[in-house]
Amino acid sequence: MPSLPDMTTPNLTALASQALADSGHVAVPAPDAGQPEFVEFLQRLGDNCLILGHRVSEWCGHAPALEEDIALANQALDLIGQCQLWLGLAGEVEGRGRDADALAYLRDAGAFRNLLLVELPNGDFGVTLMRQFLFDAFHIELLRALKASADSRVADIAAKAEKEVAYHLERSADLVIRLGDGSDESRRRMQAALTKLWSYTGEMFVDDAVDQAMSDAGIAPLPSSLKAAWDKTVAAVLDEATLAAPAEAWQHGVRNPGGKKGVHTEHLGYILAEMQFLQRAYPGARW
């Protein structure tokens, strides 16, 4: 039976080729169909899930109420599960024998491709929730579009993840409304969170050469094409929450390179230090 490839197994390339051969029904794009861009794109998807999943998991045991603690832990599980699928596929397409674990644990910050938004510190509960909502509203549109991907492996993962993310969005939108249109204190905190995070929303919709290659190959939508739907969801929820987005804000990672290009905030290194320590200190450790 297939099991997860062992990180200490010497012949990882053979295992990866076998996995590729086993995957059968799949039409693997030819190398000239933008393979390096495809790997890059899959890492962006996987890294968003991994880093946000890790951030959300930091609340485990610390959330303000037991139900919220459980909800956050469950969402972290969903995201890390999705990350395994995306990074697993990234490793498969890359064909250099790296599996999801190798990509998660053995790359340094400059090789991560997640949005800056998801690596920002949790802050208070308002910042955590607002970050989740702003990302969920983007994530759902992205996954919906990816369900129509020309690559069936991408479409299959997207169809699975979309169902999970629908619940994430339902929860985060609900809480943004309840806390925004809540007490003076909760409203103040939600507005502060929105103002703080707004500068990190523009990066989600920037198109670059990788996105263009994916769009040309029919693998993924241009991020800019998702903006109208995101705007609509965000405007409706913020309106009901009695919150207002800043009219004008400097956007990180739009005119200058951001997380998608591997240029990160200082926060990512600290996440990796905690997440990767064990595999770095004891390479190949298993339990």
Place this chain on the structure above:
Amino acid sequence: MSVTTLPHTDQIWEWLSQVPDPEIPVISLTDLGIIRDVQWQGDTLVVTVTPTYSGCPATGVINLDIETALRSHGIEKLELKRQLAPAWTTDWITAEGREKLRAYGIAPPVDGTAADGVLAGRVSRLMGNNLTIQCPRCGSTHTQKVSQFGSTPCKASYRCTDCLEPFDYFKCI
């Protein structure tokens, strides 16, 4: 094992229907609808399994339980395949499985999950048109959602305002 003695796939399905879900042991893997296919390829038995949630920690245990059960019935050559599409849905939980959940104290999933209408349906519920979930203990429909996420990724937390008991709802996906 010689080819002539390979058990029929109906028999394999029967064996798999005895394997409990590791987190909700009152229902079996076949009740849950996660076994997608069972077939012989030569003298190798290929069992195709689909995960419930992407990050469900039970997935690894489920594979191990399938392997242990089938080996105990003398299956020597076994291959487990993961299949993502079509994505698992609670619609695949059998009628019998739903009854077992209810008897165990978990409200079974009620609304349909047909693809694109789902979120629209949820948005309308957010606006106050709440879905009625029946209390699995007293049968009351006076229940409230406490949290969309419960003790496992597949469940939400509810409480009954009549018998005052908290309960899990197996949410639709």
